[in-house]
Amino acid sequence: MKLKQTINQSIQAAFDKANIDETPMSVSEATKPEFGDYQFNGAMALSKKLEKNPREIAAQLIENIDLSGIISKAEIAGPGFINLWLNPLWIASQCETAVVDTRLNIGTREKPVKVVVDYSGPNMAKQMHVGHLRSTIIGDTLANLLEFLGDEVIRQNHIGDWGTQFGMLIAYLEEIGEDGSGSLKDLEQFYKDAKGHFDADASFADKAREYVVKIQSGDTHCLQLWQKFIDISLGHCEEVYDKLGVKLTREDVRAESFYNDELENVIKDLDKTGVLQESDGAQCVFLEGDEVPVIVQKGDGGYLYATTDLAALRYRAQVLGAKRISYVVDARQGGHFKQVFKVAKEAGFVPEDVKLEHIAFGTMMDKSGKPFKTRDGGTVKLIDLLDEAVLKAKDAIKDKEDYTEAEIHDLAKVIGIGAVKYADLAINRESNYIFNWDKMLSFDGNTSLYMQYAYARIQSIFRRFDGELKGNIIIGDALEHRLAIMLLRFEDILDRAATDASPNQITSYLYDLATLFMRFYEQNPILKEGVDEASKMSRLQLADLTAKTIKQGLAILGIQVVNKL
């Protein structure tokens, strides 16, 4: 239910009736319960334009607000605020509609947008490390979210599978002469071994360099080895995706190498549009206002990542037909994307009406605020981090209840992985993220565990109830009123989170919802003695809708729930 839009329509109707020929600004949620449910602040904004004092305008509007439908009360306050109270009967009926609907009465886009979400993008020469975590988690959430809202989402995993280091790696793979699966278990080690060999043995180094040229010129044997290497490395990534519950598959992979054949054309076409300039032997595009050019071809004829990105942008806009292209990449590459986007538009690779956005996120830090590293300074492998999360989760729950081994095993996975994801998604994505095990696995505060607990607690109500849900939702007291409105806000929250690509708006909302429910539940007994049947049924339905909303919200974040915790 698009709650805000619905209220806005009522305000617009009041404008029309009052013969004010303006488009009102949107209502917003009231800042305090005393100020009603929603407030309209537009009277003050119009004061100058209409040459009237704001309270006068507000009074005029209030006379024309329909109080028989969704709004039950409207009051002027302060300099010209209009406080609005929603009709409890209407709220109740909307909740009743939502609770029996599989989509919780959330609409799908009238005009679905074809959107490419580019995320994860691991380098095939190395094991996935913590640096890939944020992109993978945030990107997957964004894709889930847009998908749920009805957009046509195309996931793209722009893996790094090309470049000089691969010559060395496949030369080494051939040298040790295995099928690869053994030594490649630990890519990090394999890379180190290859590098050691490369540095120590001049003839091997020559061979490695030779292999680079060979792959690039399409030598079948070398390409086969390369393909094998990529397959195994990608397999490692898929193991991580699987553990994380991220939906990326092989079909989503459009590797760097995928664009190889296009790179030459990119340069040619840039030249045709006249933006290309030579500088110090390199082919560059100089953008207005930028000191440093975008280099698209090196002095030696080689291409750069800007070239690949341009090819990818063109492919996504023209072949895939995307209208929105979102790159979920570290904030430090902001400058690069700004430039590449500009070049792509200027050169006509991407039509003007296509929205290009860099979904930037901050760096992952350790507890002391330094970049996240292992004790000896190495990068933390993602797979190890996830395994540790599950172990820690196991530790956290093992004393709480009597669980069987199997139950602990399953619970720990859901809790541990959920904790890692939720903690990442719950903060403003643009700020640096301080990784803290104790915090993310805490039962208190805005954590996945609290959300999962809230959900499980509601499920436990239904285990005790064991009957048939019937009857109406009755908004009895202030907490029921607030809870019901909170539930109806879900779609507004999702819409905004989608526009801003900010998952933390979803986590904040879910947390507020869960907290509000706990308060409601504390004050309004459901299954206790003495609760009349009508209240019981009403409260059960609100509980049900709360649980369903939490479940759906977490599902978008890629986090599972459990029935019992």
Place this chain on the structure above:
RNA sequence: GUUCCUAUCGCUUAACUGGAUAAAGCAGUGCCCUCCUAAGGCGUAGCUAGAGGUUCGAGUCCUCUUAGGAAUACCA
């Protein structure tokens, strides 16, 4: 040097995009289990980096200052 980003309570974050007395959690600190999961709830204390400006109204917009961070020509 230049450009960009950030600055909200001891810590991590909100503030519906310019609206009323800035809101949560953690960490403090009280209180509530004969009571539907105390893995919960209720209290309590504490904040917009500084100076100007725009506006009826500024954490939010503009200018300067300060402090952090990042990017900065052939790596991705």
